Amino acid sequence: MLRKNFNKRENYAESLDRIGFQYHSVTSGDGEPYWTEGAAYEFSLAEIEKIEAVSLELHELCLETAGAIIESGDYPNEFALDDTAKSLIESSWNNDDFHVYGRFDLLIDHSGAVKMYEYNADTPTSLLESAVAQWQWLEEAENVPHRDQFNSIHEKLVARWQEAKGDSVNPMLYVFAAKNGPFEDWGNVEYVAETALQGGWQIYIEEIEEIGYNYEKGKFVDIGENPIEYAFKLYPWEWMIEEEFGKYLISAPTVWFEPPWKMLLSNKAILPVLWKRYPEHPNLLPSFYEDEKSAFSMQYMFVKKPILGREGANIHLAGTFSDKLLDGSHRAEEYDEDGYIYQQYAPLPDFSGRHPLIGSWMIGDEPAGIGIREDKTIITGNGSHFVPHYFID
Numbered sequence: 001m002l003r004k005n006f007n008k009r010e011n012y013a014e015s016l017d018r019i020g021f022q023y024h025s026v027t028s029g030d031g032e033p034y035w036t037e038g039a040a041y042e043f044s045l046a047e048i049e050k051i052e053a054v055s056l057e058l059h060e061l062c063l064e065t066a067g068a069i070i071e072s073g074d075y076p077n078e079f080a081l082d083d084t085a086k087s088l089i090e091s092s093w094n095n096d097d098f099h100v101y102g103r104f105d106l107l108i109d110h111s112g113a114v115k116m117y118e119y120n121a122d123t124p125t126s127l128l129e130s131a132v133a134q135w136q137w138l139e140e141a142e143n144v145p146h147r148d149q150f151n152s153i154h155e156k157l158v159a160r161w162q163e164a165k166g167d168s169v170n171p172m173l174y175v176f177a178a179k180n181g182p183f184e185d186w187g188n189v190e191y192v193a194e195t196a197l198q199g200g201w202q203i204y205i206e207e208i209e210e211i212g213y214n215y216e217k218g219k220f221v222d223i224g225e226n227p228i229e230y231a232f233k234l235y236p237w238e239w240m241i242e243e244e245f246g247k248y249l250i251s252a253p254t255v256w257f258e259p260p261w262k263m264l265l266s267n268k269a270i271l272p273v274l275w276k277r278y279p280e281h282p283n284l285l286p287s288f289y290e291d292e293k294s295a296f297s298m299q300y301m302f303v304k305k306p307i308l309g310r311e312g313a314n315i316h317l318a319g320t321f322s323d324k325l326l327d328g329s330h331r332a333e334e335y336d337e338d339g340y341i342y343q344q345y346a347p348l349p350d351f352s353g354r355h356p357l358i359g360s361w362m363i364g365d366e367p368a369g370i371g372i373r374e375d376k377t378i379i380t381g382n383g384s385h386f387v388p389h390y391f392i393d
Helices: 012-018 045-072 083-094 127-140 153-165 183-198 237-242 244-248 262-266 270-277 290-296
Strands: 002-005 039-044 101-108 114-120 172-177 202-207 212-214 219-221 230-234 255-257 287-289 302-306 316-319 322-325 340-344 355-363 366-375 385-387 389-392
Touching: 012 127, 039 045, 039 385, 045 083, 045 101, 045 114, 045 262, 045 270, 045 355, 045 366, 045 389, 083 237, 083 262, 114 262, 127 153, 127 183, 127 355, 127 366, 127 385, 153 183, 153 355, 153 366, 172 183, 183 202, 183 230, 212 244, 237 244, 237 262, 270 287, 270 340, 287 290, 290 340, 366 389
Parallel strands: 039 389, 172 202, 172 230, 230 255
Antiparallel strands: 002 039, 101 114, 101 355, 212 219, 287 340, 302 316, 302 340, 316 322, 355 366, 366 385
16 A cells, blocks of 8 residues: 555546535645545555455454344443334344445554454445545546556445335435535435436435424325435434434334444444454454453553544543543544443554545445545544545556
């Protein structure tokens, strides 16, 4: 894995605008735009094949683990799940509710091993950048060796939506995000809607605040009182349950993408469970709960991570004599409420002060490609930058 510099494409901003990537030039705290035009990460074919194989194995381990928790009914307290959440998880799992996508956050360490930080299985973003923007760069940039990229995200998404609709003819898919959500959320929502449209769905894009409930019909409805039969939401399940309409989620017949059972995999409390089930697995980082600190405090340097944290918030370097925010993290009080897990400290690689995180996309049950976000700190947060990639044989 190498970071290479390239000439910027002439009129690249206009090219990105054409694909609906409206937030490419938004700057973060370091004053640089979100999209990095003048660089790319180079992988070998062997590295790509390893990432692909590891992603598939991790996905299978996660599904096995989720199934074991649900079938046993033994939900560790650290998941902070109430009865509503458990009922939703169990119902959707037992109904074999359809899932569309997810994204692993991975590290390639100094030895070349691929390690999993976490699984963004419910509401992952950077999808448009990974599927479309970096592919456009690959086709248009000058002097890119071989022009190969691990990226079949778009094709697999369209096919997955075709599979999701089954024999239905032009079913309506409601696509939701929060009215005041981050700018990239709406870019991702619009892209998901486009892939579903190509997959044979009709599309209705709406703010999630506009969901209504019809008591007589016992169904969720839109502002025109039309029943919502299928819905994609870029809105975490733990927030859905807290909404006014949350108490009807278990009884209303709406089919949701992603399904509620993804709550288990997107919760970082799954990480210690995975480590217990698969100890010393080469692609997992040792992970523990608070009450297990004595088992690892002398063995590893570790980080403390909120189980439902986002965008690099509240990540501490934790040890016998320290408990401080890592450089690049930030405080967000709302993520303190549900508790923390402890994971072995495994810093991202350093390319002249830039630290790349690999986002490995699963579409259905298949690895589909990667996207790279890098930061000038070892925490990949809201101020990170997307960088395209390619691989050589």
